[in-house]
Amino acid sequence: MDSNSNNNKSISRKVVDQLVEGYGFATQLQRLLSHQHSNNHIDQTRIVSGSGSVPGDPDPAEELIAKILESFHKTISVLDSFDPIADVSVPIAVEGSRxxxxxxxxxxxxxxxxxxxxxxxxxxxxxxxxxxxxxRKPRSHTWIVIARRIDEDRYAWRKYGQKEILNSKFPRSYFRCTHKPTQGCKATKQVQKQEQDPEMFQITYIGHHTCTASDQTQTKTEQFDQEIIMDSDNTVAATTVKVHEQENNISSVITGLSAGMVKEEENNNGDHNKDYCEGSSTDGDLSLVWQDVMMLDDHQHHQNHYYHGETRTTSSQQFSFIDNDQLYSLFDSYGA
DNA sequence: AGAATTTGACCGGT
DNA sequence: ACCGGTCAAATTCT
Known part of the structure; x- marks a missing residue:
């Protein structure tokens, strides 16, 4: 029993490590592509999305793609090498309906x-x-975002707690939707500085916003997902990874790099994040990047799919949402 | 004065 | 028993 669960943990760790690595590569690639895109008028042949690289030109994008493929491939191999039968039962949680x-x-x-x-x-x-x-409610639907800014989402949040967390240098702050009292919106988020990179925040979103934006500036709502994704204002932002959670939380944090301005946590006291509500930052809208990744095995370049939605392309795009249903089902089925 | 944050206490899961 | 998440009185801010 114990050895099994230990095994599972080490496997999931490997998986996460590999994903992190791959994710970092992906981020670099995006930067690269974005950079190339901005130089488009100078050198159009560099654009990777469409067709092709210049023969004879050691395209760094290609190298990155190869690394990405390798990284994710390793992940899959790790999972494959683990025999799920040995582990047997996997408690599948009922999604938070009680x-x-x-x-x-x-x-x-x-x-x-x-x-x-x-x-x-x-x-x-x-x-x-x-x-x-x-x-304590079951953790219904959570996903994790690594960002430099904690107001990335532009929802209206109210801080309701802060806590020192074991083995963590930085305390964790707890926020709930400002509209909870009035509209019963159950969305919450937790913010914690990353130890490895104190400029980055790990933001865990829990639950979806059910508040209506009647008293808010609804204009943002439709675009919310994309706003998170690209945050064109500040060139920033978040390399994000969405992680579904069923119950036995996997809380896999997938980090990413990004550049931009830093906002300290205190900034959240301010008003700048009060003006928006509604629109959910969530699943439905997010592209199925992960599925694409998983299929890289068979197919080759899918990088275009990392862009979600209408390609509101900005040169500073820095994102990528990953739909992790598959990841989770994998983790679940391996008892990680 | 009302809203937001801080902070220690408390509860529940493991 | 420990730890993380939440509550709510006290405090601070606007």
């Missing part, structure tokens, strides 16, 4: 706080009506 009692669900009856009267709240030590009474 959420029983009090908790932060605004629709939930005030069962545990005894009506949540201000009275009872005050007597903390005295037994019931204590704060912190909630039921």
């Amino acid at each position: 959420n029983a009692s009090c908790g932060d669900d605004s629709t939930a009856p005030a069962s545990c706080n005894g009506g949540d009267s201000g009275e009872s709240r005050k007597k903390l030590g005295v037994g019931k009506g204590k704060r912190g009474c909630y039921t």
Whole structure:
């Protein structure tokens, strides 16, 4: 049992390592392509997306592509080399549809706080009506973004907690949707500086926004995904990887590099991220990059697919969402 | 004054 | 028992 789970963990670690590596390459490639794109008028033959490289020209893009392929190939090999049969059962979580009692669900009856009267709240030590009474909800839908800016998403967030995390240099901050009290929006996010690169933040989004943007500037909403993706304003931004989660959280963090401005966490106090709400940053819209990656085995260049949606091409595109359904199903099925 | 953040306490999962 | 996530009073900000 134990050895099995250890084995699983080491495998998943390998997988993640490889993915991280591949992801880094992919990011570089994007930069490269983007750079080439910006130089398009000078040297059109360099554009990789369409056709071809110049014969005899040692195209760095090609090399990167090869590395990417290799990296992801290794990943697949790792998974292949692991015999899932040995591990057997994989608890497939029911996606978060319960959420029983009090908790932060605004629709939930005030069962545990005894009506949540201000009275009872005050007597903390005295037994019931204590704060912190909630039921931990199953982590429904989470994905992780590595970004230099924590306001990348432009939603309106309110910080509700901060905590020192074991083995982490930096505390983790907890945010919930500003509209939770009014609209019961359950979206939350957690922000934590990366140890390896303190300029980068790991942002874990949990749940989708259900708030409507009635009191917000809805104009952003439709474009939200793309905004995250490219953030043309600041040239930035986030190399992102989306990670679905079923239950036994895999929290695989896939890092990426990006350049741009840094915002410290305090900036989140400010107003700049108050103006947007609604539109979900999420799955439905994200391209199925991962599937493409997984198929690189058989096919060759899919890099064009990394661009999501309407190709609102900007020279500073720096993104890539990965649909990780496949990754997760892999992880799940290997019990990672 | 109201909104947002901070921070220590508390709860639940492992 | 420990640790992470949430609550809510206190504090700070606008």
